[in-house]
Amino acid sequence: MKTKAPSERLLARLPIYLTYIKSLPDSTVNISATKLASALGYGDVLVRKDLAKISDGGRRKLGYVRQDLIRDIELFLDYNSATTAVIVGVDRISLSLTDYFYLEHTGLNLLAGFDLSSSIHETEKGLPVYAIDQLDAYCNNYDISIGIIAVPKARAQEACDRLIACGIHAIWNLSPAHLTVPSHVVLQSTNWGSSLASLRMQIKARTQI
Amino acid sequence: MKTKAPSERLLARLPIYLTYIKSLPDSTVNISATKLASALGYGDVLVRKDLAKISDGGRRKLGYVRQDLIRDIELFLDYNSATTAVIVGVDRISLSLTDYFYLEHTGLNLLAGFDLSSSIHETEKGLPVYAIDQLDAYCNNYDISIGIIAVPKARAQEACDRLIACGIHAIWNLSPAHLTVPSHVVLQSTNWGSSLASLRMQIKARTQI
């Protein structure tokens, strides 16, 4: 018996649902697929089908129990079982990212940061930061599944190669560089340009009406 | 005569193509849709159709002229006509973002940053930073089309309302908060959770084989 892998689209929507549902006032007990859909600008049947995939159903007339739905989405997205990660490049974006991981519980367990610093120190959020030379030794002691890249464009490929050389099989690329990885490694790149392009087209469409 | 609006998907792919094409060594004169596709993991017909939409064609046997293709994609994405923007929240992510805008020429003209600072200063990249009180006056003097939100979650809605009150009609939300905007305002939110969920599912799929 194999469950079909969830679609990329569904995986993108679920965290958005989650953010919205969590943003509701604490007094909210129930949330219907219909309301969720209209708040986020999706079709109601789409949301209903999505929710059907990840939970065991709501109550007619009432909708879903908010806390149960949060739990079910988090369960589906594996937010409860931690995935270990290290980040290369500790400044700016990575700090803001650690904020995010500490505040939202996404199941990402960020263990350490590595950068050009010569001495071990800690960020305000308690993330230990080591010199990049120590990456290899560190990865031998801990089982790391995701390597996050947050260095400037020019050094991104080098950082990527280094992480892979340490035995890491999954790269999350937050730099604006194009990266090449061997076929046994999973790569997910974020691209600000895509999001911006979409926004600008929406603006253009509005002003042309 | 109205040209149909480009699809969301196409808009997401074009910046990815661009990043890759630009990353090629300077000596590369031609690039074929076929090679572009296999380098990025897309189907070749898909890429060929995309390119057909934004350029006036390649040469059989040779493919596209690299520089022409870069120019055509940038033209299509309006990277040449500047869109003005201000950013609320100047730290971490915003600094890394300004790096991005200065290095890549995406057509976003980031004019100023606003935060809680009491005195006017400049970032290392030359972005002037003002106290948040001055936002309103600033927007009266300059025509700003995009307001970028890079403040912590708890203050994101407030920042958003403030930008809208200043007459800005487009919001780019880089915070992990859910935002509500009136219907005349365009909102684009980025969600790290979506990208991370996708990566984790890929890892899961790999390890289960």
Place this chain on the structure above:
DNA sequence: TAGATTGTTAATCGATTAACAATC
């Protein structure tokens, strides 16, 4: 010529939406 490529038309696939029955 042979091979690599473009570009187009038709087929497929998957995601979204419409319609509607069920029910609390």
Place this chain on the structure above:
DNA sequence: TAGATTGTTAATCGATTAACAATC
């Protein structure tokens, strides 16, 4: 009951892929 909702089946739509002709 009436209305708001879930959940399902069928229809539609759009995006991707397959097949193939054209050509440098």
